[in-house]
Amino acid sequence: MQGDLKHMGVADLIQHNCEDRKTARIQILNNDDQATIFLDEGTVVHAICGEKTGEDAIYQVLGWREGTFSLDMDVTTSEKTIERSCNGLLLKGAQILDESKGTTDESTNKKEKTMKKGEIISQTLQELLQQSTDVQGAAIVGTDGLVYSANVPEKGLDENLVGAASAAILGLSRRSVNQLKRGTFAQTLIQGDDGNIIVTGLGDQTLFVGLTPKEVNLGMAFAEVRDFASKLSGIV
């Protein structure tokens, strides 16, 4: 597959192929510059652009507005220089581009950025849940109880109460760990008859709530929640 960046921008090209969970090599030509990006089942794993590799290469290419691209399916690489999720890369890239350009209309840009951030958080959460084997539902909540995004199987929940309870659990857990001198807070597990709730921090002002079924390998579930938290903290 080949195309022109005038018809499909670099960000759209990457996002489209990530969403389709493609394994492919994307080569992009921009005058005398060339970049190569590798995707493995929808995850960006490696990129080269001139002397730059990894995320820096991606951020460089995201600024290209003209050029051509070609897509070769099922071409793989053993290199892995990128850990950040696809959406995380695109969001970070957009922020870097904004900063380098300067803001001509600060209010409009901020509005677009915050709206885009909300969409990216929701989409990333959905993608992570689709890939997950142990986590059935999840929510990202502020420490003030504000629900940033929620994707849970149960219907008819009071979002305000769920947010408040989750934030309270985190606050209480952190205080308990601190008061009882148990080091740094990692996560809280609540077990019910029908399943478990795992709560962990995503930085100072947000937290992640994961729901698992009753029959689950808790070690695997904890690992998966940590992986979720690591990927989401870069976006939130």
Add this chain to the structure above:
Amino acid sequence: MAIEEQKKLNQLRLTSLALTSLASAVWETLGDSSFSFSGIMGNEILRIMEKEMGLEIAGNSPKEVMMEISRIFVDEFGYASDIQVDGDEDATITLKVHNCANRHFSDKLLEAGVEKPFICPIMTSCQAGLRRMGFKMREEIEKWHEGGGSIIKFERIL
């Protein structure tokens, strides 16, 4: 035995003491997460404003709702001499509360170890109103010495 006037004052002191102790205990236990209860408290205040004081949220912009809530606090509750609302829902809304009637209570909370007055009725009701309108904004509140009140800021995060 105390006279009726003195009894009423004592009742107010007890209510104030109970509220201060409760807020202090919540803050001690939850820290910044104490703000998670602000929305629930704000919803109750909004309910009274809607039922008894003519507040309408649907169909209005966030800034309009903040201005109307502020008007009710000034005109109906006599809670402040003025509340100045600036900004817009696309980024930040700031409320400057002039001569807050409850500032001495806020000082008591501070003395009791509550670093941020998470039970401020103006902040909690505005926060609840914004959330009901679907605006995801983070709140900040700080003491405003010059104005004899506080500055409440809502910053859009999503």
